[in-house]
Amino acid sequence: MFKSATYLAAACLLFLTLTSNAHSECLPGRSEMEWLDKTITVWKQVRSEALHLEEDKLPWLVLFDEKCVLNVNPDAKFFSGTGQVQSTILGGERVNLYSSEHQGKVTLPDSSIIPPNLTSFAAAYDSGKQSFLAASLPSIWRKAPHLAAEKNLETLVRSVYIHELTHTYH
Numbered sequence: 001m002f003k004s005a006t007y008l009a010a011a012c013l014l015f016l017t018l019t020s021n022a023h024s025e026c027l028p029g030r031s032e033m034e035w036l037d038k039t040i041t042v043w044k045q046v047r048s049e050a051l052h053l054e055e056d057k058l059p060w061l062v063l064f065d066e067k068c069v070l071n072v073n074p075d076a077k078f079f080s081g082t083g084q085v086q087s088t089i090l091g092g093e094r095v096n097l098y099s100s101e102h103q104g105k106v107t108l109p110d111s112s113i114i115p116p117n118l119t120s121f122a123a124a125y126d127s128g129k130q131s132f133l134a135a136s137l138p139s140i141w142r143k144a145p146h147l148a149a150e151k152n153l154e155t156l157v158r159s160v161y162i163h164e165l166t167h168t169y170h
Contacts, residue, residue, distance in 0.1 A: 026068035026083065026099040032137055033088075036063070039158045040091025043165050051166065058093055059168040060109055060125075060132040064116045065139045069102040075130060078109055108134055118144050120160050122167035131168040135161060 028036065040058060047053045060079075061072035071081055073095045083100025105113045109125035109132045120135035138157050141147055150156060 026070075026101060027086070027097070028063075028065065028068075028070065028137055028139075032065075032139065035138060035154055035158070037090050039161050040093070042158060043162050044091050044093075046162055046166075051169075053169065058091065058095060059165070060130070062106065062108055062132060062134040063137050064102060064106050064135075065137045066116060067101055068099055069106050069116075070137075071098040072096070074098060075109065075126070078125060081107075106134070108132065116140070120157075120164050122164045122170075131170075133161070133164050133168060135164065 027033070044055075048055065058073050060074050061070075063070045063072065071079060072090065074081065079098070081098050081100060083098050086097045086099070087094060088097060089095070102116055104115060106116050107113050108123070109130070110123060114134065116136065118136050118140050120133070122131055122133050124131050138154060141153060141157050147153060147156075
């Protein structure tokens with residue numbers, strides 16, 4: 001009995017280690033998460049001070065790099081994604097993050113599929129009642145040849161995200 005329990009405990013530990021490692025491999029790095037946190041903070045400031053919009057929950061964000069997709073605040077009615085979930089604070093708001101490998105195909109809230117290339121846009125789902133932002137993370141932008149000389153890439157990408165987040169209110 002003790003031997004079986006030991007094997008079971010070892011198997012559980014191995015499973016937790018493997019799933020934990022898979023999860024951490026699909027989360028953006030610390031600097032990109034800090035960049036995202038600041039971007040959402042700036043968005044909330046623009047929304048409040050420049051656009052005079054009331055405080056509201058962050059829309060569904062579908063963010064991706066070359067390997068993984070990160071769904072931030074996905075709508076439970078439409079999201080059946082797999083992967084690991086983590087709760088964290090971004091821009092002062094508690095959000096749920098779902099990260100998983102995308103295998104070269106990023107599924108969007110409206111069920112369309114896009115390749116994980118340089119892109120950013122806002123679109124509607126749920127028969128136009130809800131909106132989302134889909135965008136590549138800065139790591140993809142850094143590899144774009146036409147942006148190689150851009151000295152303020154993080155600021156440029158942040159500005160694009162904020163522009164697109166504004167469209168989520170249209």
